[in-house]
Amino acid sequence: MAITIDDFKKLDLRVAKITEAEKIEGTDKLLRLKVTLGVEERQLVAGIAQHYSPEELVGKQLIVVANLEPAVIRGVESNGMLLAAISGGKIILATMDAETEPGSKLT
Numbered sequence: 001m002a003i004t005i006d007d008f009k010k011l012d013l014r015v016a017k018i019t020e021a022e023k024i025e026g027t028d029k030l031l032r033l034k035v036t037l038g039v040e041e042r043q044l045v046a047g048i049a050q051h052y053s054p055e056e057l058v059g060k061q062l063i064v065v066a067n068l069e070p071a072v073i074r075g076v077e078s079n080g081m082l083l084a085a086i087s088g089g090k091i092i093l094a095t096m097d098a099e100t101e102p103g104s105k106l107t
């Protein structure tokens with residue numbers, strides 16, 4: 001399904017830096033991530049625990065959808081969504097290839 005450029009412009013894609021990560025108790029797939037968007041801290045829930053350990057995520061810079069409505073997943077509020085691809089059955093995070101200021105907007 002094709003979208004218009006106006007639909008695409010509604011997305012607020014930003015660079016987020018992971019400051020904390022931990023498994024969500026009682027799940028095999030979910031991690032709770034604390035991220036900074038520069039002037040703002042957020043919590044995200046992501047189904048990536050089978051592909052990434054919390055320890056290897058801290059310090060990574062991700063691309064997130066910052067204007068997604070909050071959702072409660074397994075009792076934990078998530079305020080955004082990280083972007084990732086699935087390749088060969090593995091989740092690959094959409095990251096920045098150079099240090100970028102957290103909160104920077106993607107264009």
